[in-house]
Structure formats: C-alpha cells, structure tokens
Amino acid sequence: MRSDFAAALRCDIFCNVIDNYGDIGVCWRLARQLANEHGLSVRLWVEDLASFAKLCPDADATLDSQHRRGVEVCAWRTEFPDVQPASIVIEAFACKLPGSYIEAMAEQEQQPAWINLEYLSAEDWVHGCHGLPSPHPRLPLTKYFFFPGFTRQTGGLLLERDLLARRDAFLNDGAAQEGFWKSLGLGMPAADILKISLFAYENAALPGLFDAWASGTQAILCLVPEGRILPQLGLYFGAAAPRAGNEYARGNLRVRVLPFVAQEDYDMLLWACDLNFVRGEDSCVRAQWAGKPFVWQIYPQHDDVHWQKLQAFLDLYNAPRLSAGEDARAVLAQQGLWREWNQEGGAGATWPAFAAALDELKHRAQDWARLLAENNLALNLLDFCQKVGRIRALKIEGQ
Numbered sequence: 001m002r003s004d005f006a007a008a009l010r011c012d013i014f015c016n017v018i019d020n021y022g023d024i025g026v027c028w029r030l031a032r033q034l035a036n037e038h039g040l041s042v043r044l045w046v047e048d049l050a051s052f053a054k055l056c057p058d059a060d061a062t063l064d065s066q067h068r069r070g071v072e073v074c075a076w077r078t079e080f081p082d083v084q085p086a087s088i089v090i091e092a093f094a095c096k097l098p099g100s101y102i103e104a105m106a107e108q109e110q111q112p113a114w115i116n117l118e119y120l121s122a123e124d125w126v127h128g129c130h131g132l133p134s135p136h137p138r139l140p141l142t143k144y145f146f147f148p149g150f151t152r153q154t155g156g157l158l159l160e161r162d163l164l165a166r167r168d169a170f171l172n173d174g175a176a177q178e179g180f181w182k183s184l185g186l187g188m189p190a191a192d193i194l195k196i197s198l199f200a201y202e203n204a205a206l207p208g209l210f211d212a213w214a215s216g217t218q219a220i221l222c223l224v225p226e227g228r229i230l231p232q233l234g235l236y237f238g239a240a241a242p243r244a245g246n247e248y249a250r251g252n253l254r255v256r257v258l259p260f261v262a263q264e265d266y267d268m269l270l271w272a273c274d275l276n277f278v279r280g281e282d283s284c285v286r287a288q289w290a291g292k293p294f295v296w297q298i299y300p301q302h303d304d305v306h307w308q309k310l311q312a313f314l315d316l317y318n319a320p321r322l323s324a325g326e327d328a329r330a331v332l333a334q335q336g337l338w339r340e341w342n343q344e345g346g347a348g349a350t351w352p353a354f355a356a357a358l359d360e361l362k363h364r365a366q367d368w369a370r371l372l373a374e375n376n377l378a379l380n381l382l383d384f385c386q387k388v389g390r391i392r393a394l395k396i397e398g399q
C-alpha cells in the first residue's frame, strides 16, 4: 500500500558497475524494494546498462530511460542531465556523484538525505562506522555512511517483505518444485540425489572437488549458471565451450549448465538445492535467506583483506553454536571447505567431512536466516533518513 506522502517521496540511486554483477545486483534489489514495498518514486542511474540487462533480461541497454518493475532505470552518462535531485540520494559503494548533481543538491530548500551505501562486512569496525556523517568540505551538505551487516549495530540486509513466505510456499509445494525443474529442462531429481548449485569465480580447486563428487558414494546433480567458472568446467570434462543446456557426467557426478536467469528467478534455484556455492555479496545473502547450507567464495581484494572479512563472517556465523558447547565438528567441516575453496586448494579432501555435517549445517542455516530476518535494510534505511532529519515523517510500511 502506498501512503500519500511516500508516493511523493523521490529517491535517486547511483550505481557504477565496477566488475561482475554484485553492485548492480544490490542497487536493483534495493530500488525495487523502495518502489514496490514503500511506494517511493525511484530512479536508478546505471552507467553499465548491459550488466543491468543480465539481471533484468527485458531491459533495453540502449535506452536513456525505461520503467522496469516500478523503477525508472536511467543511463548514467558522462554528460549528466539537468535534473532535480531527489529527497533521498543513495550513492552506492562510494561511486562519485556527478558534480552538477551535487551542486543542485546544495541548492535545494531542504537538504536531501545523502547516503553512501557501503559493502557488506561482518567485521567489528563496521559498528563504529555505520551512520557516521561526512560533511561536504565546501557545500552545506552532509553525506552519511550506511553499512549493511548482520548485527543490530549495522543497517541489516536486503530482504523483500514476502521472500521467506514465498520460499516456504515453494518448499511445501511439490508441483511448484516440479515446475521449476521442468523449466530447467530437467525432471524432478530423486530424493536421494544431492542437488548443488555452483555460482563461482574461476577456481583452481574445482577439479579436486569434482573428483571428490565423482568418486563419492552419493549421487550429485550440480547446476552451474553460465559465467566465469565455465572454462574450467569445460577443461575438466574435455568440452570445448560449455553452454547453457549442456550436460556432463563422471562417476556419481552429473553437471548441468544453466542459463543466467533474471534476478528474481535465481532465488528458486537456491531454494531447490541442498547446498549452494555462492560468491561476492548479493548471492551470498540470498543463499542465507534460502536457509540451506552454503559455501561462500568471497570477492578477492588487494592485500588479501578479504581473508579477514571471510573469517569475521565465519566467527559470527558459528559463535552461537560454539558458545552453546555444541559439537565443533560441523563448524570445523564448514571452515575447512570454505578455506580450501577460497584459497583454491584441496577442497576435495575436505568434502567428506563437510558432506557428513550437511544435516547439522542445514539446521544452523535455518536458525541463522530466522535471526537475520529481524534486521531489514530497506526499513532501517528509511528510518535512518528520517532520523538524520532531512525528510519529513515517513510512513514506513512494515513498522
């Protein structure tokens, strides 16, 4: 339901696509949520519309402006048009706003709520930085840092209002599941087949892991969305250029290459599988909402700072288990495979212990998703904009 006031409230989100799909993935998700769940009038400025079109296949990458799922998606070109700034301005991942737009923000009667939406991290320092102001050196404007995160001292995570209900409905609906597998060109896998989705960067650990799966006693169906891992998959199976629809088998392992689907449809793959390999930021969060065990390939950064990020997440994720004095075997099994996968090492050797811990890891994943759901980023963001006093009282849906 739109409140009359919120209908008048405008939000501009700026996204500069650095690499891959994570930046645009987060912005597109947030834009849709603000528009469709909170009734804001949202413009999403994207400088790489081709990447956007991968997530939203009905988009036209040549258009200056188009309306998709309730959001106006605009091409962000070097020559920036003379537009009136919105009341909420979100600069995603410290992308640099156009100079003319910043000047126009300063000329507004009421200063817009200017938010720098940061990358996700479970590290402790985020608590001290979330919400910090950064006054503009020259203009009467203040930008605020807004950090997504896993604890109450952060901005929380993006979660659509109906996501968990849709997930549960899917998991309780055999016909819906059958329809999903059919849409992939597959029959419903037998109950004793372990279904694994694998969305990954290039990873030298792949052949070892495939070997472990192929030679194991458990039948495995591995679903690989088109992307950066495909050349290695091709090498493993001796196939020239694997494409969506291709299928390969060795021993107890069957691999199917999937098309890269619209962002809304990717969730179903995560729900339908027993284990999900994910990467970067957004797919990692979606895997957590799926409530299934997952393996995270973190986005590699300079100076190996991503290792601290990975360890911080593992510590937070496992802390309640360990402090409850539970058997640490599942935790160790999880850490073993995550580390080897991320350092492109002997992931295959860690597989048997991980596989043995799958049931316990599933319970942990379900508890974790329930815990996280209490901290909703879109709600927190709107609340924050209201608190920093730049916009009039908002009727925030869901509060």
Ligand code: TRH
Pocket (backbone or CB within 6 Å): 018, 019, 020, 021, 022, 023, 024, 025, 026, 054, 055, 119, 199, 225, 259, 260, 261, 262, 263, 264, 266, 279, 280, 281, 282, 283, 284, 299
């Ligand atoms: O693409 P990524 O590797 O993005 C990364 C990270 O976000 C990283 O933090 C950032 O700094 C770097 O890019 C530049 O992984 P991520 O974040 O999971 O984004 C993938 C998006 O693609 C996500 O929104 C889910 C979506 N997706 C689909 O829409 N369809 C698909 O079939 C698949 C597999 C993914």
